[in-house]
Amino acid sequence: LVVVFGTAVAFAPAPRITWAHKEVGLVHFHEPGIFNYSTFLLSEHEDTLYVGAREAVFALNALYIAEKQHEVYWKVSEDKKAKCVEKGKSKQTECLNYIRVLQPLDANTLYVCGTNAFQPICDYLLKDSPAIASYHLTCALQFLLKLPNGELYSGTSYNFLGSEPIISRHSSQSPLRTEYAIPWLNEPSFVFVDVIRRHFSDTEVEDDKVYFFFMEVSVEYEFVFKLMIPRIARVCKGDQGGLRTLQKKWTSFLKARLICSKPDSNLVFNMLQDVFVLRGPWLKEPVFYAVFTPQLNNMGLSAVCAYNLSTVEEVFSRGKYMQSTMVEQSHTKWVRYNGAVPRPRPGACINSEARAANFTSSLNLPDKTLQFVKDHPLMDDSIMPYEGKPLLIKKDVNYTQIVVDRVQALDGTIYDVMFISTDKGALHKAISLENSMHIIEETQLFQDFAPVRALLLSSKKGKKFVYAGSNSGMIQGAVAFCGKHITCVDCVLARDPYCAWSPHVATCVALHQEPIPGRDLIQNMSGDVSACPDRVKESYWQHFFKHGGTAELRCSQKSNLAQVVWKFQNSVLNANNSTKYILVGRDNLLIFNLSKEDSGVYQCLSEETVNNKTVSQLLAKHVLEVKLILHTPAAPTLS
Amino acid sequence: LVVVFGTAVAFAPAPRITWAHKEVGLVHFHEPGIFNYSTFLLSEHEDTLYVGAREAVFALNALYIAEKQHEVYWKVSEDKKAKCVEKGKSKQTECLNYIRVLQPLDANTLYVCGTNAFQPICDYLLKDSPAIASYHLTCALQFLLKLPNGELYSGTSYNFLGSEPIISRHSSQSPLRTEYAIPWLNEPSFVFVDVIRRHFSDTEVEDDKVYFFFMEVSVEYEFVFKLMIPRIARVCKGDQGGLRTLQKKWTSFLKARLICSKPDSNLVFNMLQDVFVLRGPWLKEPVFYAVFTPQLNNMGLSAVCAYNLSTVEEVFSRGKYMQSTMVEQSHTKWVRYNGAVPRPRPGACINSEARAANFTSSLNLPDKTLQFVKDHPLMDDSIMPYEGKPLLIKKDVNYTQIVVDRVQALDGTIYDVMFISTDKGALHKAISLENSMHIIEETQLFQDFAPVRALLLSSKKGKKFVYAGSNSGMIQGAVAFCGKHITCVDCVLARDPYCAWSPHVATCVALHQEPIPGRDLIQNMSGDVSACPDRVKESYWQHFFKHGGTAELRCSQKSNLAQVVWKFQNSVLNANNSTKYILVGRDNLLIFNLSKEDSGVYQCLSEETVNNKTVSQLLAKHVLEVKLILHTPAAPTLS
Incomplete structure (x- = not known):
């Protein structure tokens, strides 16, 4: 048996530069006694950053977040807290109100939701003064999206009140929700939700669609233990539910697995951490950037995969469905469904074809279509990432959040700059260069190395900033x-x-x-x-040393991709296994036992190889003169 | 979404001591031009170690392997080699004869098999002189076991001749083999085979059983891509095959999956690397020690799991079977079989119960039993490791081979000492101490860091050695x-x-x-x-230094679990961020810019904490005297 270990995997290189926390100018915000700065809302026209923390909402000057404009505290009522504690939850950590949703409603009003000691609550927050709680949700809220028309899309999972996980639309005209059934949602954790508007450019008048990104326990895969699987689910905004079948339930709920893996290296990233939608007038279609870690044997490995909207849509609109079957009376197995699919296509939004066939609303869809989508919400085809593999795989790091900025270089080339945060309070800034990843820099955002829980990019011309939140505070940094x-x-x-x-x-x-x-x-x-x-x-330092003494020559090199080379009188010095020279503090040169022969010019050079070309740069030049100093006789001392 | 990273996993600590290759006495053997020292056979009564390499067999003095006693070269014939090259295989690496089997036959004869350019061949080797090839196997041989009665048990997998993977018995009376079917063997890689003799102490007269350890592609598990699964299969020595059903096929072939995982840490080790059977008169039952690595996301992680024979037997003799079912006409799914199981139990050896019911041989087993075992060779119950979890999990290492020695400490306590080799030419020696692992030492066996391909323990009283083979040579070391x-x-x-x-x-x-x-x-x-x-x-070094000079005080500390502390006049020195003191070469102290105040006693201590108790040991003591040296005036020099 010949076993090949350590197959070469193209991991992303080290960040070129590592900025320590104090090395770069970062603006801090932290309110004493307030923790968990995890929800951000940026109002670009006001230059205000709204921040949801634990039991508090702040309005900060987005150009300088240390400047607090307003604050609102929103605590759990004493009776609610007591009830929560009674149920065995922690008074100090769980029975509190964590702000999870901050959405703009109109120029003067924000929509705010909090966990409220496991009794989620939403509120209209008038800017400058808080209003009264006005909206109650009954489940453990995880994610929520409010559309301008007043519709509210939410993803909520199990809580101790025993309610089931649901994806729902709260709307006075047409409230809808998922079925309480494993094929629909199986212990989900919601990560992200967003709406993608229809393309007006198309000949087809499409519906707006809401996409939910989450993880759930896999029904189609099995290993030695429970496997998690990342998914996209989508519903159509125009969905009205069914008339008899799927009454007040989604008729357009379909979900598919998101693949982020590298089979040739046996790498599987199935823990979805965060999603960012990159869109703009210059993009043909939105792109979903997603950060993953592995569930199995994770010793610190992270990946970023990107998915085109059209790839996602292709799976939902033309992919095969999965089918569950009972095997041997007690085992449910999921396999590809190869039978006939009813028309209109189950789970599709009402499109021109459906309308042409007189199906103008989900309410008049045929029962066959509705029954099929009720039983087959899971697609068999997987959503594959852009180029079929991760954009970036990094060792020794757990990525938590991602934001992406689209930037035009001087030569006109477009770069998607990824800002990816870690569980150690750092931020990586990475771009794809000639088919290889380049991590431009790593910035230690939080001095306490706390995990970054929230990341936001302000990409307004001339006001580009990255905002990051952790449990202990938040920072604003330059891009x-x-x-x-x-x-x-x-x-x-x-x-x-x-x-x-x-x-x-x-x-x-x-x-x-x-x-x-x-x-x-x-x-x-x-x-x-x-x-x-x-x-x-070209500047240099002049030093004078005594015969027999020790000299320390300083040199500083920021690039982690470069090597430092010391030269004496233009010859390279070898500090390895030398009793004469030692490198200390990474780059500084120590010279022992100085003698007249050590006098001369010392140069510290950095050598960095980019695209097989080595660039050499003089970092420091020292001119040393060793002198034989004349001593006056001293009396011997006793010790 | 709150994600918890870095769940605390109890990884094995660093080896306490690391021995460099030259630091310990190792005996080497290497024949110029001969590679792949991968098959060992120890004859303890002769003190001879037989070594199978590529195209050669050596007899070495087992007490001092540098002493070669005999050698036999066994090359592929020119026409066989030409045929092999024609088929697109490499002349330099594949179309050669790799010795894979060395078995004793009688006092004067060895049984030797080689890969012979994909035309495996076996031969009786008369000690001192080679005999003529006498036995041909038609498949790519992987593992083989020859019993004293002349029966030959082999595991062979696919080769380019198109033959199927089989586990077979070559015997003149009763040759048997596996069915060519996925449920029996699915792309297997054989790792180990051994026979376990019946217990004579039992009231039941049991049959001898042959156990095969291998990996194959899983039929019961699925993930984003092909999953490998480690298995034990076993057959009964008394098996004669069926009369009509399973004629000349095993009637006692059953297999089960070997579990080596830690679900609470999401660790799954499913790549079986090696197996060692620990047995002896002092053991109630044999124990299988197995080395694993993960298939998925492996960044250098290894584990050792141990399995009791009774746990294995329990699964085969009382466990549930798996059943395959066709789902939706095209998908085969495997689930637990809950139906009625025919009597005698399918796959069981002929035992007293069967004999009592008049089934005296597998030839007269009922068709129902035979048909069942033909369709259900895979057990649903898994074979769980001792204590339900790995004995040892180690980061940053790929283990390749294992041997275990049972040792009695002075106080009478028994320790199973594991010798585990790595793919970097090292050997770890580990024991379990008070429920935690202790890696006593790590020895760099091979200077070229080549993977260790074979490991053998000679545990004869007074002659305990470890033998290891790599592609480039072999070594003998003390335990x-x-x-x-x-x-x-x-x-x-x-x-x-x-x-x-x-x-x-x-x-x-x-x-x-x-x-x-x-x-x-x-x-x-x-x-x-x-x-x-x-x-x-207590010895010490006395040093005299010049004022203004630099002193280097030496100290050497072997334990990786200890810390070095330097003291000056009984106060601890802090070498961190100091311009006065620097630690170099791990433990040596540099003192700069010496003055009279630096005179005094310097002590280097090691502090090692074992069971919450810190043991302090003086490693070196230096007495320093700094003298103001009187200089005679010197003429100024120009530089």
């Missing part, structure tokens, strides 16, 4: 730290589409901030530094 | 390196059941080697060093 790159070579090697070198002011400038000084900016996303001007000024 | 522990405290803290301190000769001695000097040996497996005599002699 790029261009100014930290002090040379042209540094600025170009960063391969950061936000940054370019301005020879005019000899500074690495942020392209998204106006005004950009001068023209002839230098940026090269493949890391070619040939356009950089030759460095004119 | 313990007691003499390397130079103090009583070191010897006790090793917690190695092979070693004890002899105050008589002031040496850490090996208990398995005669004669043991003196009585009153000191060993304490819980690491209590209180019985160790106070160290009498």
Whole structure:
């Protein structure tokens, strides 16, 4: 038996630069005694960031979050808290009101929901003053989406009151919900919900669709123990439920599994952590970016997969269904359904074809179609990621959240910049370069290394920020730290589409901030530094040391992808296994037992290889002079 | 959604001591031009180790393997090699004869089989001279067991000749084999085969049983892609096949899955690497030790699980069977069979109950029983490991092979010492201590870090050795390196059941080697060093240094579980972020810019915590004297 270990997997490289918490300018917000800053709502026209925390909602200046504009506290009533504690829940952590939903309603009103000690509650919050609680939900709310027409879409899972998991629409005209049945929802955890508007450009007048991203216990897969499976479910906004079958239930509820795996390396990412929808006028169709970790044998592994909306829609509109069958009287097995599918297609929105056949509403869909979708809500075809594999696989990290910004580099190339947070309070900024991943930088957002629970991007021109929340506080950071790159070579090697070198002011400038000084900016996303001007000024340090002493020569190198090379009189020094030289503090050189022969020029160079081309940069130059110092005789001492 | 990362898994600790390749005495054997030392046979009464390599068999002195006694070369004939190359296989690696089987036949004859360029061949090898090839197998041989009665049990899998995987018995009286059918064998890889003799102590006269350990593609589990599953299959030695149904096929072939997992940590180990059977007169029943790695998301994780023979037998003799069912005309699903089971029990050996009912041989078993076992060779009940979980889970290592030695400590306690090899040429020696694993030491067996392909233990009293083979050579090592522990405290803290301190000769001695000097040996497996005599002699180094110079004080600490603490005049020195002190080469202390105040006593101590008790040991003592040296005036120099 020959076993091959350690098959080469193309893991993403280390972040090129690691910024310590204090190294970059981050704006902090934290209210003493308030925890769990996990729900964000950005009002771009007001430049206000609304933040939902535990028992509090804050309105902050979005341009400088340390500036609090308003605050509202929303505690659990004493009787509710008592009831919750009676049921065995923790008074300190569970029987509290965690704000989970913040949605704009109109110019003056926010819609706010909280967990309220397992009795979720929603409220209209008039900006500047809180209104009275006005809306009660009876389940453990996990996710909610409110549309401008007043419809409320929510995903809720089990709670101790014994209610079942449901995906529902709260609406005065047409409230709808899922069936209480394992094939519909099997112990789900909701991750994300969003509405995708119809395409007006199409000849077909399509319905708006609401997409739910969640994990649930798999019915189609089995291993030594319970397997979780990530899913997308979608419902049509125009759904009115059935007339007899599926009365007040979704007639358009379909779900499919999301695949994020690399079979040739035996990697399976089936724990969905977060989803971000990238959309904009420049995009043909929305793209779902999703962050995953593995359920099995996870020693710190994360992946990002991207899914095109059309891939998702293709599965729902043309894919095969799954069918459950009872085997040997007691086992339910799910397999591909190969039989005839009724018309109109079960689970489809009412489209022109249906209307042409006189089915103008879900209420008059034939019973056969409704019964079929009731029994077959699960698709057999899987939703495959863009290019069939993860965009990025990273070792030794657990990713928690993702936001994506679409940026145009100087040469016109478009980059989707991913900001991905970790469970250790850090943020990775990554782009795809020539089919390989480049993690531009890693920023330690939270000094206490707390997991990042929420991430938001403000991508307004000239006001681009990343907001992040953890249990202990929140921060606001720039999308790029261009100014930290002090040379042209540094600025170009960063391969950061936000940054370019301005020879005019000899500074690495942020392209998204106006005004950009001068023209002839230098940026090269493949890391070619040939356009950089030759460095004119070369400074050095002069040192004088005593014979027999020890010298420490300093050098600082930020790039994790570069190597430091020390040269003495233009020859490379070897500090390995040397009794003369030691590298300390990563890059500094210690020279022992100084003698006259050690006098001369020491240079610290960084060597970084990009696209098989090595760029060498002088980081520090030291001129050393060792002197034989004259001592005056001293009396011997006793010790 | 609150996600909890990094659930605490009790991984095995680091090996306490890491021995570099040159640090311990290892005996090497390597014949120039010969590779793949992968098959061992030890003849204890001759003290000869037979080694099968690629195209060669060697007889080595088992007490000193560097001494070659005989050698036989066995190459593939030119026409066979040409045929093999024609079929697209590699001339340099595949179309050769890899020795896979070495079995003793009688005092003068060995039974040898080789892969022979995909045309497996077996031969009787007369000791001292090779005989002519006499036995041909037609499949890609993987494992083979020859019983003294001449029966030959083999497991073979697919080869390019198109033959099917089979488990067979080659015997003139009663040749038997498995059915060519997925339920019997589904793309198997054989790992191990052994015979377990009947218990004579039992009132029941049981048959001898042959156990096959292998992996195959799972039929009962499914995930995003093909899942492998480890199995034990067993057949009865007395099996004669059926008369009509299962004619010349096994009537006693049953298989079950081997579980090695930790569900609370989502760890599943389903890649079986090696099996060792621990047995002996002192054992109530044989124990199977098995080494596993995960198939999914494996970033270097290994586990050892142990299975009692009775647990295995219980599943085969009383467990439920699995049943395959066709679902929706095209999907085969396997579920627990809950129907009636015919008598005699399908797959059981002919036992007293069967004999009492007049079934004296498998040839007269009823058709119902035979048809049932033909359709239901797979058990539904799983074989669970001892204590329901892995004995050991280790991060950052891929284990390849295992052997186990049963050792009695001085206090009479029995320890099963596991020797587990890695794919990087190392060997771990581990024992279970008070419900936690203790990896006594790690030895770098192969300098080239090549994977260990074969491991053998010679446990003869006074001649205990570990033999290991890799592609490039083989080594012989001691089971313990007691003499390397130079103090009583070191010897006790090793917690190695092979070693004890002899105050008589002031040496850490090996208990398995005669004669043991003196009585009153000191060993304490819980690491209590209180019985160790106070160290009498305390040596120290005296140093004189110049004012302004740098001192390097040496200290060496072998235990990876200990910390080094430096003291100056009995106060602890802090070398972190200090410009005065730096630790180099792990434990050595550098002192910069020496002045008179630095004169005094420096002590290097190791602190090791065992069972919540910290043992402190003085490793080195340095007495430093800094002198102001009188210089004579020197002329200034120009540089």
